[in-house]
Amino acid sequence: MSDALLDLRDVRKVYGDPDTGLVALNDLSLTIRKDEPEIVTIAGESGSGKSTLANLVLGFTRPTSGQIMFDGTDVGNASAKQMKAYHRQVQAVFQDPFGSYNPFYRVGHVFDMVIRNFKLSSNKTEARQMMEEALNAVGLTGDDVLRKYPHQLSGGQRQRIMMARAYMVKPRLIVADEPVSMVDASLRASILDVMMRLRDEGGISFLYVTHDLSTAYQVGDRILLFYQGTLVEHGKATDVISNPQHPYVQLLIDSVPKPDPTQRWQGEIILPAEEELRTAHSTGCRFVPRCPHAQPACSAALPPAYEVGPRGHRAACILHAPPPQA
Amino acid sequence: MSEPVLSVRGLKVYYATPDGDVLATDDISFDLERGETLGLVGESGSGKTTATSGILRMVSSPGRIAGGRVTLDGEDMIALSDEEFRKRRWSKLALIPQGAMNSLNPTMKISAQIADVVRTHTGAAPDRARVLELFQMVGLPERIYEMYPHELSGGMKQRVCIAMAVALNPTVIIADEATSALDVVVQRVVAQTLAKVRDALGVSMIMIGHDMGLMAQMVDRIAVMYAGKIVEIAPVADMFARPGHPYSKILIESVPSLTERRPMKITEGITHDPRNPPEGCIFQLRCPHVNDGCTKPQPMRELRPGQTVACHRAEELEGAHV
Structure with missing residues (x-):
């Protein structure tokens, strides 16, 4: 177990009774290893449970059952002091690059706050150096941006500055919740490029939450696709997207508008x-009401994740159940 | 070619600020042919929405229409009195606004809101059968007649807005980011609805958006805007096969592929202060192919039949990667 950085075991989150x-998240197990920094994409439509997962990992909400372990610490039952230490290891970047700043303060303020909060340095020159290093990692310089509004x-x-802020803390995991969905298409590449660089050069893993396949x-190592709180398909991002096996994922990928x-x-x-889609109970x-291949057995029990391809490609659909042994 | 249904010439919409006018839409011209769907694309702040608020005369202070002509069905829209123009809105020129689904009144039933649009413009409320006919046209079930907006999903609310826009059989519909902020499958369903309604009614449409993938799926021609100017207009097939303007190329190449993993094109750089555009080409500060000639004025010129572009290097750069 010691080689797991983040280890989710049967994590379940139920809102209400x-x-x-x-059921926002249904018994999810997921491991990110220490020795292989990777970008793990969490994808699905609104209401699929992807932000619930991000909030659980960040400790903003606690699991109803199951365990979230981070390098030996039980995140679901951590004390306030443990949580603060935890947030030095796990940082977040959120969706809205406009709402994350206080418009009255210069950009340098976001870095000052982090340095003060985590007592990263009490020395001004050293603090400035840390900011510079973090900004350089995302392709910016302090002189360009720190004095700006x-x-x-x-x-x-x-x-990218939000990425630099997260990076300055030297975390081991960054939870990035839709970090590019509010940025213009022509500027998205620069943010995704920063994620890949921080992974390769900084050894930081990412939970990349997105609805954009x-x-x-382009950047994901592994991908997990959710539908109404359940994991429907997972594997290497390139394998899953070029050869989807779950009927929902097939529909999803076919619906991405092709620029052609x-x-x-x-x-x-x-x-x-x-109302026919609400399948919480x-x-x-969960996909039965929309599935072109639905059969009576589909409603009997949640299908397990069957192996459907190489490198851990699995899909939770009975179409892929192995034939019964003769 | 027959008369275009909508013709925009030299439209300027400026916003006054203490430090001078922001040239949000600056001298744009285009035609919309009958039955055609024209895509208007560009990044945030490029002036797409401002251009349509100019066409619909919905510019409010500190903004103003600083010049230009808008002709709809041969009639000069800018010269009309406010009251005369108001009568054309919805009945000839309908808008599906950005974030339309949040523009519904939460305290009014869906049916009442559609009836309201019709009554305001014709003086008579539509009967139940007409409202249900509109529902059917956009694929909404009858049972939402008595429902309130909060009882519907985002995709359904968006279809209510489409029903409202077509309620008075307009000549032209302007759909401003009609499918953004929806999940991809729902986006596809709403786009499909929009196309079906367009074809059934023979209406002409301007689709505003930033997603080149969606444009490729939906429109006949594309006009690309950058910082208040149109920099290229082309039939959709030419735009994707042979974009003439470096900015069009960047927009097309920035759509991440689902079939080929390739190094991403990074284009940074910040747009100029919109109060003070550079002399000459509007895109020169971010263009990878800038040279001395770019400081001269760049009027729209024909690159090939149907494709016009505001770049003096278009032929030379054809096929070159950005």
Whole structure:
């Protein structure tokens, strides 16, 4: 167990009554190893449980059952003091690069706050050096940005500065919750590039929460796809996205608009009525109401994750159940 | 070619600030042909939404229409009195606003909000059958007639807004980021609804957005905006096969691929102060191919039939990567 950096064991989060409430995350197990920094993408549509997972890992909310272990510390039951130490190891970058700044303070203020909060340094020259190093890691320099106000920077720069702020603490894991979804397409690459550099040069792992499969394909090592709180498919990002096996993931990938006018969408998709989609108390596969391959057995029990390809590619769909042994 | 249904010439919308005017939309011209869907793309702040608020005469202080002509069905829209123009809104020129699903009144039933639009512009409320007909057109079930906005999902609310926009059989619909902020599958369903309604009614459409992938799926022609100017207009196939402007290329290449893992193109740089655009090409401060000629004015010129571009190096850079 000592080689696990983050280890989630059967983590379940239920909002409301544990028996009748909404299951936001259903018995998830996930391990990120210490010796192999990686970008793990957590993907799915709204309500799939991906932000719940981010909030659990950040310690903002506690699991209903199961355990979240980080390098031997039980995050779900940590004291306030342990949590502070934990946040030196696990940092966050959020979606909105406009809302993360106080518009009245210069950019340097976000770094001052972190240095003070974690007592990283009491020496001004040293503090400035730390800021410089962190900014250089994201391709910026202190002279360019520290004296500026947030509105003087582009969304892409602001988000890279947020990455630098997280990096300065020298964490081992960064939870990035939709870090590029509010940044213009032409500037997204710079943020994703920073994530890859921090992984390769800083040895930092990422939980990259997104609904955007194309960026996950470009930067993600592993991907986990969720539907209504359950993990439906996971594996290497390139394997899963180029060869999806779960009917939901197939629909999802086919719906990403291709930047090619000669390959337009074929066929019409009908969404069932909302109330038919609410399957919080279903015992079986959550995707049954929308699935073109649904059969009676699908509603009986949640299908296990069957092996569907190399490198740990698994999909929770009975279409992939191995044939019964003769 | 027949008369365009909507024609915009030299439209300027400026916002007054203490340090001078922000040239949010600066001298743009384009035509919308009958039955056509035109995509208007560009990054945040490029002036897409401001351009449409100019066309719809919805610019409010400190903004103003500083010049230009908008002709709809042969009629000069800018010269009309406010009251005369108000009658054209919705009935000839309908808008699906950005974040439309949050523009519904939370205290009014869906059916009442659609009826309200019709009554305001025709003086008579539509009957239940007409509202249900609109529901059917956009794929909404009858049972939402008595419902309130909070009872619907984002995709359904977005379809309510489409129903409102077509309620008066307009000639032109402007859809401002009509499918952003939706999950990809829902986005596809809403886009599909929009296309179906467009084809059924033969309406012309301007689709505003920033997602080149969605544009490739939906539109006939694309106009690319940067910092208040249109820098290129082309049929969608030409735009993707042979973009003429370096900025169009950057927009197309910045769509991450789902089939090929490749090093990402990093384009940084900050747009100039919109109060003080550079002399000559509007994109010169961020352009990877800038040279001395770029400080001269760059008027839109024809690169090939149907494709116009504001770049003096377009032929030379054809096929070159950004």
